[in-house]
Amino acid sequence: MGNGKNIYGLLAGLLEHPEEDIKVKAERCIAALAEYPQYTPDIAEELKKFQKDLEHTPLDDVKGVYSYTFELSSDFTLDMGYHVYDGFRRSNSLAAIKGMYMDKGFPLEEVSRGELPDHLPVILHFMSFTDDEELLKNFRETFLIKALEKLQKSFERNKKNLYWHVVNAVYRIIDKDVKGGE
Numbered sequence: 001m002g003n004g005k006n007i008y009g010l011l012a013g014l015l016e017h018p019e020e021d022i023k024v025k026a027e028r029c030i031a032a033l034a035e036y037p038q039y040t041p042d043i044a045e046e047l048k049k050f051q052k053d054l055e056h057t058p059l060d061d062v063k064g065v066y067s068y069t070f071e072l073s074s075d076f077t078l079d080m081g082y083h084v085y086d087g088f089r090r091s092n093s094l095a096a097i098k099g100m101y102m103d104k105g106f107p108l109e110e111v112s113r114g115e116l117p118d119h120l121p122v123i124l125h126f127m128s129f130t131d132d133e134e135l136l137k138n139f140r141e142t143f144l145i146k147a148l149e150k151l152q153k154s155f156e157r158n159k160k161n162l163y164w165h166v167v168n169a170v171y172r173i174i175d176k177d178v179k180g181g182e
Contacts (some may be wrong), residue, residue, distance in 0.1 A: 007032055007039075007173065009128035012121040014050070014166045015078060018062045026051045039173055046169040053162035062162070069163055075154040080147035081118040093143070094118055100139070104130045118147075120170070145178045 010029040014022070026047060033044045054062065069076050077083075081093045097117040101108045106129050112122045123144065127136055152171040155164045 006128060007036060008124045011166070011170050011173070012124035012128070014047075015121045015124070015163075015170070018059065018066050020059065022059070022062065023051070023054050026054060039176055043169050043172050046165045046172070050162060050165035050169075053165070057162065065162060069158075069161055076151065076158075078120040078151075079116050079118050080120055080123060080144065080151070081116075083147040083150035084143065097123075100135070101126055104132065104135075106130065124170070140174055140178050145174055148174055 007029070010025065010032050013025040014029060030044055030047045030051065033039055033047065057065075070078050074082060081090045081097075084090075085093050094117050098108065101117060104126075106126050108117060108122070111125045112119065115122055127139075130136065148167075148171045152167060155161065155167050158164060
C-alpha cells in the first residue's frame with residue numbers, strides 16, 4: 001500500500017505553472033492513485049475531470065486560467081499561509097516552514113523557483129521528500145488542512161474553473177491523511 005509519498009509530488013506537478021507536459025502529469029497522477037487504496041475512487045474521478053477539461057482546452061487558455069485564478073486573486077492563492085494567518089503571524093509561519101525544510105535538507109531554492117515556502121506545490125514536494133511521518137502528520141493537522149479547507153471553500157463558488165478538480169482532489173487526499181490513513 002502506498003504511503004502517499006509519491007502521490008504528493010505528482011499532485012504538486014498539477015498545481016505548478018502548466019507547461020506542455022500537463023496532460024502527461026495528469027495521466028501519471030491518475031495512474032499512481034490506483035496504488036493507494038486508502039483514497040476513494042471519487043478522488044481519481046476528480047482528476048479525470050481535470051484531464052477531460054485539458055483535452056478540450058488549449059494550453060494557452062490553461063495557462064491563462066492558471067494565472068487568473070492563482071496569481072490575481074488572494075482568495076485562490078496557492079500561498080497557503082495567506083488562508084490561515086495575516087501579517088506578522090504569516091511571516092512567522094513562513095520562517096517556521098522554511099526552517100522545517102532546512103532541517104530536513106529539502107532543496108527549497110531549487111524546488112520553489114522563486115515561490116514562497118508556503119506555496120502549495122512546494123509544500124507537496126516537501127511532503128514527498130521527507131520520511132518524517134510525525135512531522136508531516138503534525139504539519140498536515142495544524143496547518144495544511146486548515147489552509148486547504150479555506151481554499152476549497154473559495155473554489156466551491158467557482159466550480160466551472162478547471163483547477164477546482166485538482167484543488168478538490170488535493171483537499172480530499174490531505175483530509176483522508178489527517179483523518180487516518182496512517
